[in-house]
Amino acid sequence: MPTSFDLIVLGAGTTAFAGARIAAAAGKKVLMIEQSHLGGTCVNWGCIPSKTLIHKAEMYHGARKGEGWGLNLQAGAPHCGTLMPLKQKAVVTVRETHYQREVDQSPNIKVIKARGHFISPCEIDAGGTIYSAPHMLIATGGEPRVVPIPGLDTVNFLTSYNALHLPCFPQSIVILGGGVIALEMGQMFARFGTRVTILERGPRLLAEFDLRLTELFRMMLEQEGVEILCNVEAQRVEKHGDNTCLFALINGAEVGFSAERLMLAIGTSPVTKNLGLEEIGVETDQAGFIKVDRQLRTNVPGIWAAGDVTGAPLIAPAGAREAQIAVKNILDPSGNHSIDHRFSPMAVFVDPEFATVGLTNIQAEAQGYSVLTTYVDLERVPKAHVMGEMLGGVLLTAEQGTGKILGVQMLCPRAADIIHEATLAIRFGLSVVDLSTTVHVYPSISDGLRQAARDNAQMQGLI
Numbered sequence: 001m002p003t004s005f006d007l008i009v010l011g012a013g014t015t016a017f018a019g020a021r022i023a024a025a026a027g028k029k030v031l032m033i034e035q036s037h038l039g040g041t042c043v044n045w046g047c048i049p050s051k052t053l054i055h056k057a058e059m060y061h062g063a064r065k066g067e068g069w070g071l072n073l074q075a076g077a078p079h080c081g082t083l084m085p086l087k088q089k090a091v092v093t094v095r096e097t098h099y100q101r102e103v104d105q106s107p108n109i110k111v112i113k114a115r116g117h118f119i120s121p122c123e124i125d126a127g128g129t130i131y132s133a134p135h136m137l138i139a140t141g142g143e144p145r146v147v148p149i150p151g152l153d154t155v156n157f158l159t160s161y162n163a164l165h166l167p168c169f170p171q172s173i174v175i176l177g178g179g180v181i182a183l184e185m186g187q188m189f190a191r192f193g194t195r196v197t198i199l200e201r202g203p204r205l206l207a208e209f210d211l212r213l214t215e216l217f218r219m220m221l222e223q224e225g226v227e228i229l230c231n232v233e234a235q236r237v238e239k240h241g242d243n244t245c246l247f248a249l250i251n252g253a254e255v256g257f258s259a260e261r262l263m264l265a266i267g268t269s270p271v272t273k274n275l276g277l278e279e280i281g282v283e284t285d286q287a288g289f290i291k292v293d294r295q296l297r298t299n300v301p302g303i304w305a306a307g308d309v310t311g312a313p314l315i316a317p318a319g320a321r322e323a324q325i326a327v328k329n330i331l332d333p334s335g336n337h338s339i340d341h342r343f344s345p346m347a348v349f350v351d352p353e354f355a356t357v358g359l360t361n362i363q364a365e366a367q368g369y370s371v372l373t374t375y376v377d378l379e380r381v382p383k384a385h386v387m388g389e390m391l392g393g394v395l396l397t398a399e400q401g402t403g404k405i406l407g408v409q410m411l412c413p414r415a416a417d418i419i420h421e422a423t424l425a426i427r428f429g430l431s432v433v434d435l436s437t438t439v440h441v442y443p444s445i446s447d448g449l450r451q452a453a454r455d456n457a458q459m460q461g462l463i
């Protein structure tokens with residue numbers, strides 16, 4: 001095994017692979033150093049296990065809902081002995097077919113299993129061997145954020161890492177945090193029969209989405225039996241028999257929330273400790289995320305960083321795109337390739353789904369645009385009536401005058417798929433006239449997006 005490479009990638013998650021793949025395709029010799037499983041968080045602890053179980057929870061919920069539609073489907077208790085191995089099979093299959101196979105088939109990519117740390121800007125010590133390269137890509141990702149709440153260390157609390165790998169679903173769970181993970185996993189647990197309480201410190205859920213959509217979803221989740229409280233400040237944790245009790249301040253009064261399990265879903269911390277970054281002078285921000293410019297350069301020449309370790313957006317395809325840009329800049333130093341996350345969509349896999357791309361009206365106005373936002377309630381979309389899923393809506397923000405589409409947010413069935421139509425429109429500078437005069441399938445949920453564009457174009461006098 002050689003110890004000298006063209007590029008060394010620290011980590012072997014989604015971000016690392018995206019960078020290694022294009023460097024290897026360009027004939028560069030690449031080493032990936034990974035301390036754990038290939039595929040990183042997304043494949044092993046995040047996207048794949050969570051979405052596999054969420055999909056099954058949705059089917060289970062659908063079966064019970066079907067009774068009210070005259071379908072008389074029977075939904076007995078969920079069988080964890082079948083569900084959990086099924087989820088693990090999805091994880092292992094994706095890991096083997098998408099990551100291990102690629103390594104096996106690429107003569108230019110080598111992987112070693114070890115924990116790596118820098119000993120100089122062009123040398124990494126991994127398992128006692130020194131590997132060198134003129135270019136380094138740090139893709140060490142993130143881990144669930146944990147804060148020091150008194151008593152927390154005395155209980156066996158959960159984070160997304162272990163909550164998806166329990167042998168079965170708990171009777172009850174208190175989830176601290178009201179963001180993406182709390183909502184996705186909170187709804188999933190509730191649908192499998194767990195009594196769920198979500199406690200958010202801020203004034204609202206899912207802060208990156210429009211309040212109209214999040215309040216609608218909050219109502220739906222409460223109708224499914226989930227208890228949700230905002231403006232909650234966690235104070236301390238105590239063990240009460242088999243249960244864990246979280247005490248929190250609400251409107252100045254202390255309230256106790258007791259459940260079989262306590263889960264923290266309060267954000268992501270970067271994996272930047274003990275990498276030798278301070279010693280070689282790589283700058284991080286206050287939270288520890290590596291600082292990079294739009295070309296994904298750190299402040300140390302030859303060292304690049306991408307993915308969760310550099311901060312938001314903390315989603316797999318965004319990190320992959322960043323790594324591709326970093327490697328493009330390594331291969332083509334005068335190309336000045338830059339990342340632009342206005343074109344990176346994201347979805348929240350609750351039911352119905354949230355999806356967003358581009359700028360909100362507030363972000364657009366802050367950037368100096370004069371904008372018009374239109375909202376189409378799902379009640380106006382015939383396909384929603386076909387499906388019996390009328391709660392939700394589509395928001396579209398366009399520039400006043402030109403009608404150029406700047407941003408879209410939606411809460412509707414299949415939003416994670418439909419958002420790509422908006423992503424293409426924004427990326428290629430299409431206007432509300434372009435979108436509204438494009439023939440859409442009928443009946444379809446995408447038609448809601450067309451209606452939002454048509455309303456916008458009409459209100460601006462563009463059609």
Ligand SMILES: Cc1cc2nc3c(=O)[nH]c(=O)nc-3n(C[C@H](O)[C@H](O)[C@H](O)COP(=O)(O)OP(=O)(O)OC[C@H]3O[C@@H](n4cnc5c(N)ncnc54)[C@H](O)[C@@H]3O)c2cc1C
Pocket residue numbers: 010011012013014015016033034035036037038039040041042043045046047048050051114115116117139140141142160181271275306307308309314315316317319349
């Ligand atoms: C529960 C959950 C659900 C999610 N669902 C989605 C989703 O549906 N869609 C989506 O787009 N995103 C989702 N995400 C986010 C997504 O998982 C991350 O954005 C993505 O995994 C980041 O990829 P990365 O390669 O930057 O980091 P990671 O995937 O974390 O990979 C970093 C790798 O580096 C390794 N490493 C760290 N330090 C060292 C070291 N010193 N030496 C060697 N190796 C090291 C780690 O072991 C790890 O394998 C989810 C996250 C979670 C937690």
Ligand SMILES: NC(=O)c1ccc[n+]([C@@H]2O[C@H](COP(=O)([O-])OP(=O)(O)OC[C@H]3O[C@@H](n4cnc5c(N)ncnc54)[C@H](O)[C@@H]3O)[C@@H](O)[C@H]2O)c1
Pocket residue numbers: 147176177178179180181182184199200201202205206207232233234265266267268313314315316346347348349
């Ligand atoms: N579908 C997806 O793409 C997907 C799915 C899961 C996770 N992820 C990624 O994983 C990351 C982590 O998810 P997350 O839900 O942990 O983070 P998040 O940033 O989405 O939400 C964290 C929430 O916790 C709240 N919070 C912070 N400290 C708190 C405290 N002490 N008490 C109560 N509430 C507190 C915050 O106000 C925020 O609402 C996200 O950034 C997300 O991008 C993505």
